[in-house]
Amino acid sequence: MAASMVRAAVLMMMVVVLSGCVSQAQAWDNGHATFYGGDNGAGTMGGACGYGNLYNTGYGLKTAALSAPLFNGGRACGACYQLTCVTSGTKYCYGGGKSITITATNFCPTGSTGGWCNPPKKHFDLSYPMFAVLAKKVGGVIPVNFQRVPCSRKGGMRFTINGNPYFFLVMVYNVAGAGDVQRLFIKGPSTGWFEMKRNWGQVWQYNGGPKGMVGQALSFRAITSDGRQVISTNAAPGNWRFGQTFEGRN
Template structure:
């Protein structure tokens, strides 16, 4: 009987280990994925961020380590604010990658549109299904010689949050509130809820990039927010705006 129990215990342990191994093997895809990168010379405060809807204050807070991404990565604007770590593939183009294959972490602030007049491997760098980063020039210079023009890269999601607060900017109309939600999380924003002094929590609709909207009269009420990122973390920011807030007003709260 003891021998049978011992055998059953060993069998259960082996089955548990096998299940754990299979679960691990079927978990997330490889951390590093293949892509390509080019660069642009636009000043961050001079027009970047149009597709994501950042204002100059938001772009300046992010700094020069910004990127536009192709359709495959942009995900209809849900990736705005995401942080990625990118490195040049020195095993393929050692003449263009910087020595030691350094990495750069960038924030998604814009969309790199497709150019269907050109082939994906001949100028249509951002055509689907290509994964492409159009980095700011300062970011590109961290990993490769700009003379290369385009380099093969590997990228991974960064797990390091931006060292900035959560920032909210009220916009829109009295019955159609548009809120710029500038999250400091390394993961993109998944959902946003808003609460007025006299309302329950209201789910906001993703409008564009970092903008979220709700159809509700909220003037004259103090406003609170719940922001959840794609990693499942939620920050609740109570009474971010006082009851006398105005459209165009900005407020901050502790972030992720």
């Protein structure tokens, strides 16, 4: 019995250590950054990730549109990055080791002005207030160092439910840790788990029919890129309606 308890404790410690490792910042890489929108961040939207108005979803101005190699078909939506300006690469960087942390909320498409978002370039199109922390506006395009970092969020992840009884669309946001949900499952009180498909960005669809889910509480199981699994049991109560947003766990 004692040996079994020791083995169990060791396994639990290994899980905790591994979980801590995957949530740490990753290695630095290099790319470039530009900006869009006005001085007050006008035009900042959730675009290709499906987040809509970034103020309403809590992301605000600390966001960026990513070029294709980073955006990865929407799989990077919700991921967080730390950026610094490479002072040796341009005279427009501010000194003092300034850095910003942003969330990937949009896609910078191929063919954008200057071709900075064309593959294989790794590029961040920042809201202007974020760019202005790193460099002078006149710089326009700056070289940056960047790394993936854990996302810090208040409260639990959010689930906005749209669609109809036979076609569910669920937008997931406010995800802590890795930030980028890679798989999403839905469950009613009398069903098993049904895996949803990525429709676009962080909007997930389930079109297998209601299967007892309409008029019932809904649970969600989210898996992020670091392998972490979060189950939000009965996140939406039995009287939920399409168009509503509910809070789960983080």
